[in-house]
Amino acid sequence: MNTSLNISQKNIQSPNNLAVISTSSVKNTQWQFLALCLYLLSQSFTIPILAIGSWATWLTFPDLATSVLFLTFILSYRHKKLSAASSANKKIFVMLIFVLLCCITCYLIYFSNLIDPNANGVRLGIYQIYRLVEFLCVFGVTAQIPLTPKRIDVLKQITNFVLIFVCLSIILTFFAIVPLGALTAHLPQGKDIAGAWSEYARLGKIGGRGWGTISYNHGCVAAHVTMIAALRIYLGLGKQVIIDFLLLFLSLIACFITESRTGFLGILLFVIVYMLTKPRNTVIAIGLAALLFGIIALTSLGNLDSVNLVSVQGSVLDRQTTLLDAGNAENLSGRDNIWEEKVQFLNQEPWRWIVGTGFGSAWDNGVDGGSAHLLFLHIILENGILGLLIFAILFYKMLYLLYQNELYIKPIFWATVIFLITSFTQEIFYPIPAMGSFIGFYLCSVAIALRKDVKVIK
Incomplete structure (x- = not known):
């Protein structure tokens, strides 16, 4: 309690981190704040709700919420006299605009030198630019919304609901209590039309899978849970330690049964970091760890057909324990072959290492095309070492x-560090279809974390 008070006093003493606004100014942004609440609520269900266009751009609740968020900003812009955005958020916003412009330029150069107008990279590049614009809007609008202590508390309660809902949906679909195919029954089912979303219906016929209401990519599902948990811990400011522990424990279980090894490693590292900051609660941590071990042991002991069906290595426990032997190439699910193929492609023309082959072009290259399954290699592949340098500056x-x-x-901060670590086996910070709207949610969380403290006067 004293720690929270000291933190609050510290920020009030810093004029650069304090926004003094009137009650009327708060009222003028009430629709924007409601739109932000809607956006956070939309993170509980990110499966497409309407099949319009290509399967990768099917309309989702986060897409709708982003539109509402931007619309309320435009409608209330005339009321703005002073920006509520902190100097930190303004700096990041400028850098994000620069990144967007670089990606557009990279795509235009790729398009101008294109031999095959029907190349996959043509559509993928446009998709990625569209996503970046959407994510930029989410960050920019969120950064402008003044967040009073009362509003922070509302966001905390919403995040509680979203985290519990998402984790329960993962558990229910994993054990096939909720049929996986039922979540996409409103969408076209054929793979030619539904693309990767057709996996919900196909795999739902043979058993459960821990995807819940989030994504067909288990790495995205686990990252999504970790991000919600990180935002919840931030919004709680340590005032409900027991609840924090319980929510982290639930998140740990959910990420474990997604079968994403890097995702489970990520949440595990996050929990360890949290525990290290709470040495007085070691007993609680040990108790939760023992309970987790018991649940894992039960799921591995048999006669749970849904558990055995969903794992490519016999059981979910077998798959997750391969983290202990991460250096074994057999545990990389073919990623080592993909990395070798991508590097060979870059080596064919040394200039590719410098400038890449174009934003969106990864699906045009290699034997089977597709992503590099390693964020930094994927950035080099499309944008070169120059693009990787810009990425490094942004995240630094x-x-x-x-x-x-x-x-x-x-x-x-710690979630970002962990995501960068787990990026060695996935493109968590790249706007590929498999990551859906995750980057937008991440940037929204960053904008909230870097907000100004708000002092309301009459």
């Missing part, structure tokens, strides 16, 4: 600002 600045400005135990 973001981590620096989060470390300097974030309150409490800096959960968004």
